[in-house]
Amino acid sequence: xxxxxxxxxxxxxxxxxxxxxxxxxxxxxxxxxxxxxxxxxxxxxxxxxxxxxxxxxxxxxxxxxxxxxxxxxxxxxxxxxxxxxxxxxxxxxxxxxxxxxxxxxxxxxxxxxxxxxxxxxxxxxxxxxxxxxxxxxxxxxxxxxxxxxxxxxxxxxxxxxxxxxxxxxxxxxxxxxxxxxxxxxxxxxxxxxxxxxxxx
Numbered sequence: 001x002x003x004x005x006x007x008x009x010x011x012x013x014x015x016x017x018x019x020x021x022x023x024x025x026x027x028x029x030x031x032x033x034x035x036x037x038x039x040x041x042x043x044x045x046x047x048x049x050x051x052x053x054x055x056x057x058x059x060x061x062x063x064x065x066x067x068x069x070x071x072x073x074x075x076x077x078x079x080x081x082x083x084x085x086x087x088x089x090x091x092x093x094x095x096x097x098x099x100x101x102x103x104x105x106x107x108x109x110x111x112x113x114x115x116x117x118x119x120x121x122x123x124x125x126x127x128x129x130x131x132x133x134x135x136x137x138x139x140x141x142x143x144x145x146x147x148x149x150x151x152x153x154x155x156x157x158x159x160x161x162x163x164x165x166x167x168x169x170x171x172x173x174x175x176x177x178x179x180x181x182x183x184x185x186x187x188x189x190x191x192x193x194x195x196x197x198x199x200x
Contacts, residue, residue, distance in 0.1 A: 006032070006041045006153070016041040016153060019161075028174060034154040036060075036067070036172025040162050041153035043180075046072060047144040052119040052181035053080050053090070054190070056197050058111055059173035062086055067171040068156045069116075070178050073100075077145035079156075080118050082108070082171065090118030090127045095143040103136045105129040113176065115197040121184035128190050153178060 004023050006016030018026050020038040027033070032041065055070050064084050071079020076093045083089045087106030094101050105127045108114055117128040125136045147159040155162040156169040163169070177200075179193065 006043070008043075014044045014046075016043040031056075031058075031174040031176035032153070033174050034171045036170050038155070038162065038164075038168070038170060040155040040157075040170075042157075042160060043151040043153070045148060046151045046180050046182070047077070048182045049142055050119075050121050050182075050184045051078055051142075052117065052179070052183065052185040052190075053078065054115070054117040054179040054181075054193055055080055056113055056115050056176040056178075056200075057171075057173060058113045058176075059086065059108055059171075060110065061172065062110055063172075066169050067173075068152070068154070068169040069171055069175065070151065070153050070180075072145045072149045072151045072157060074149040074156075074158055075146040076143040077149060078118075078120065078142065080116055081169065088114075088116050088127065088129050090120075090125060092120050092125060092138075093143040093145075094138065095141045097140070101125070101136070101138060103127045103134055105132055105134045115194050117185070117190045117193065119181075119184045119190070126184075126187065126190070128187075128194070131191075131194065133187065151180060 004018040067082040087104040089104040
C-alpha cells in the first residue's frame, strides 16, 4: 500500500497508474478501494476485436447507478459494468448496429467478492458471474473506441482520463484483480481462472 502503480503481472509492462487518489487511501485488504467519485486506474490501450475481460470485485452498497468496473468504452470498445439493478453487464460496441449490445448476469451482493468474466469471440458473447454463465449469439464486428481511449479500472474513460460529466459511471467498491486478454477465452479457460480466484 505504498505504491501508486497497479502492477501488470503478465510481464508485458502494462502497469496501471492510480489517479485522483493516493496509495494510502486506495489500497485496502489486498485490493483497491474506489470512492465512487473520481478514483480510477489508467492502464494502456487495449483495442482487441475478440477480447476477454475478467475481474474480482465487491460493491459497497446496492444502488440504482450504473458503474464501470473495467473497460475502454467510448463510442466503441467494451466493458464490464454494474447495471442499475446490481447485475453485472458486458457491453460491446457492434459496428453493424452502431450501438452497444449488452448481456447481464447476477445479481450481486454487498461486500462479497465476486469473480466475473466476459468475452466475445466474433460469434458469441459470454458473461460469467462466479460459476453462472449466460450466452448471446452475435455474429458481428466489434468497433474500437474513439480518441485512443485507454483501458480504465473504476470509471468510464475518455482518452487517457475519465468522463467528468453525467457519464463518469464511477464505481464504489473494491477491485482485487483484473485480467485483459487479446483473445476470447473458452468456457474451460474461464473456469480455470474462476477456480484460481477462489483459491486466492
